[in-house]
Amino acid sequence: MMEISLTLPSGEQKKVPAGTTVAEALKELVSNKERKQTIAARLADRLVDLSTPIDADASFAPITVDSPEALEILRHSAAHIMAEAVLALFGTEVQVAIGPAIADGFYYDFDRAEPFTPDDLARIELKMQELAAAAAPFSRETMSSAQAIALFEKSGQSYKVELLKDLGAETVSLYRQGDFVDLCRGPHLPHAGWLKAVKVIKQAGAYWRGDEKNQMLQRLYGTAFFDAKDLKAYLHQIEEAKKRDHRKLGKELELFAVSDQVGPGLILWQPKGALLRKIIEDHWREEHYRNGYELLFTPHIAKRDMWKTSGHLDFYGENMFSAMDIEEVSYQLKPMNCPFHIAIYNTRKRSYREFPLRWCELGTVYRFEKTGALHGLMRVRGFTQDDAHIFCRPDNLEEEIFNILDLNLQILKAFGFEHYDIYLSTRPEKYVGNDEHWEQATTALKLALEKKGLAYEVDPGEGVFYGPKIDIKIKDVLGRSWQCSTIQVDFNLPERFEMSYTGEDGKEHQPIMIHRALMGSLERFIGVLIEHYAGAFPVWLAPTQARIMNITDAQMGYADEVYAELRRAGVRVEKDLRNEKLNYKIREAQMQKIPFMLIIGDKEVEARQVTVRLRNGDNLPGMSIPEFAAMIADENEAGRTGACNS
Structure with a gap:
């Protein structure tokens, strides 16, 4: 027998007889303990079932329950078991569509005249547990497409028939x-x-x-x-995420609102939310000034021809709002700030002596999102990007990427984000520019990450149409990832817009353009902040840092004095002098x-102090107004530098 x-x-390397199944090979290749934890295998470059016969030399790796790929296999199988449960409970009135594994679970789509109720979901979950307990094997079959179509036509599953006809394969599994x-x-x-822990979560x-x-x-x-x-x-x-939902907290804390009268996806910042946003913007501007950036302001619309030159109409046209005609000239709401x-x-x-030019703008842009895709602050139609563009010579490029990474991580740390994943996104299928420039730009980003000692993953084909990019996905307190920061090297827009500078040799050269956003959109970043802190912002970010409370009307005069003195000291303070307990x-x-909370009673008036109560219920020793103001100033400084995020 051939081996x-x-x-x-x-x-x-191990020899096995040709035709040996994965399950049989495991008996020879791994320990009994590991074999009992193995659900599949990676054979060469593909994941396979244990029943798969091995007919050629290949690399071989068991997929155990603690392997990165294992959860996806479990959840994909759970989706099939869900479909089996639904058909068992509701019979032929249901047609099944598709059911993949997704990032945190799985779903299955069904066509049923009656909507599933919460009680139905509970019944489906119980039926899935019953089917799992029966431990029916998953068996793979290969047949001709025509046979498969006949099989699903017989059972009345028209969605499967449509998929098979569109697939157009000779054989299917x-x-x-x-x-x-x-x-x-x-x-x-x-x-x-193997399905021992399953939950049917929701319907959509x-x-x-x-x-x-x-x-x-x-x-x-x-x-x-x-x-x-x-x-x-x-x-x-999930329950914790519901408590932290920025839409719920945004309403309760009066930070922002959305109005049907104004339109979906257009955010109205209320006073406290506007103050929170100002604090963030002020910090952003100060840090950029310290790092050699200059501030720009640009309009919200431009001639439509500019977006033709930039390529946005070709590549992003479907995400742009309709054009408007002004004096017989077509204008466009801006989807980007870069042009x-x-x-x-x-x-x-421009001269080579001016470089690098670092220009930044908190620029509001507008992109069309379908109503069903809108989600609080996370997905909107009008948002402000913390945008910047660096124009530089080739010999500036590496140092500028270094500087951006340093500033990027510094700002994220100040807001309480020290855990993140970094991705290097390479050339997409549709792109502009020549291969040489793409290679040069990709290499510059790659070398910068490696020289900074930052771990990253390559994300193939996920660059933007004009250049490769670094994406930084921050992790919040619940371990969820959020795309915020991006750094993009671009040789193409400078060419399209015929940009040039006079070099040391007296000749004209084309600058390199770096696009970068550290927080992404302010709206989305603030939404993430709300959920990260569950609305209990660190002192330096809190729109209201302190609230003064009197015990009786006898302290109202002193309370007004405290309020005025703290306002002069720059403390964000409110007073609650109502006749309430x-x-x-x-x-x-x-x-x-x-x-x-600053409590004022008769003894505080006499001592010219306040009693300080924390939002967690603890109390601090009594202190004078200057002492409290100094404490807030220290908290502000520690927060801005990332030294404290309490």
Whole structure:
């Protein structure tokens, strides 16, 4: 019998008979303990089931329950078990569509006349647990496309038939478990019994194939883990996320609003939210000034021809609002700030001696988002980017990327974000410019990350149309990732807009342009901040840092004095002098997540002090007004430098 060679992760090579299944090979290649934890394998460059026969030399790695790929396999299998449960409960009145694994779970789309109720979701979850306990094996079958079409036509599953006809393959693979069969590439669990911790979470609507012209389906979301403890922790995180939802807190804390009269996706900043935004913007401007940037302001509209030159109409046209005609000239709401900065550059001739030019702007842009995609501050139609563009010579490029990374991480730290993932996004399928420039730009970003000692992953094909980029995804207190920072090297827009500078040799040269945003959009960043801190902002960011409360009317005069003195000292302070019980006032201030409550009674008036209560219920020793103001000043300084984020 012919033998084939399998190369293990250790580099060791083992011989097995040709045609040996993965499960059989595992008996020879790994320990019994590891084999019992193995659900699939990586054979060469593909994930395969344990039943897959091995017919050629290949690298071989077991996929155990603690492997990075294992959860996706579990959840994909759970989606099939969900579909089986739905059909078992509701019968042929239901048509099944698709059911993939996603980042934190899985979903399956169903076409059913009646909407699923919360009670239905509970029944589906119980049925899934019952099917899992039965431990039916997942078995793979390969057949001709015509046979598969006939099979699904017989069972009345028209969505599967449509998928098969569009696929146009000669042969396809199907998976069976119990009485359920599905069109699928796999791989799957050895059997349903591996599903021990599952939860059906919610229901939503989804158009078939994402097209609003198609049938609206019912999408059931769920999640699954190998360990019940992990599921419990995840469900706790969901509940914690609900408490931290920036839309809920934004309303309760009176930070921002959205009005039907104004329009969806257009944010109205209320006084406290506007003050929070001002604090963030002021810090941003101060840090940029310290790092050699100059501030720009540019209009909200421009001639449509400018967006043709930049390429945005070709690459982003569907995300731009409709043009407007002004005196027979077509204008466009801006989706980006970069062409305006180029226009400023081109107002006069430039010399190599001026470089690098570092220009920044908190520029508001407008992009069309479908109503269904809008989400509080996270997805809006008008937002302000903390934009900057650096124009430099080739010999400036590496140092400028270094400087941007330093400033980027410094600013994120000040806001309490010290954990992040970094990605190097390379050339997309549709792009402008020549390959040489793309290679030069990608190499510059790569070398900068490596020389700074920053770990990163390559994200193939995710660059923007004009250049590669570094993306930094910050992690909040719940471990969720948020895309904020981006650094992009661009040789193409300078060429399109015929930018030049006079070099040391007296000849004209084309500058390199670096696009960068550190926080991304202010709206989204503030939404992340609200959820990260659950609305209880550190002192330096809190719109209201302290609230003064009197015990009786006898202290009103001194309370007014304290208020005026703290305002002069720069403390963001309010006063609550209502004729209410002190406990009621304290509870209200705690609900508003105000860091300090300053209590004033007769003894405080006599001592010319205040009693300081923290929002967590603790008390500080009595202190004078100058002492309290100095404490706030120290908190502000520590917060801005990232030394304290309490």
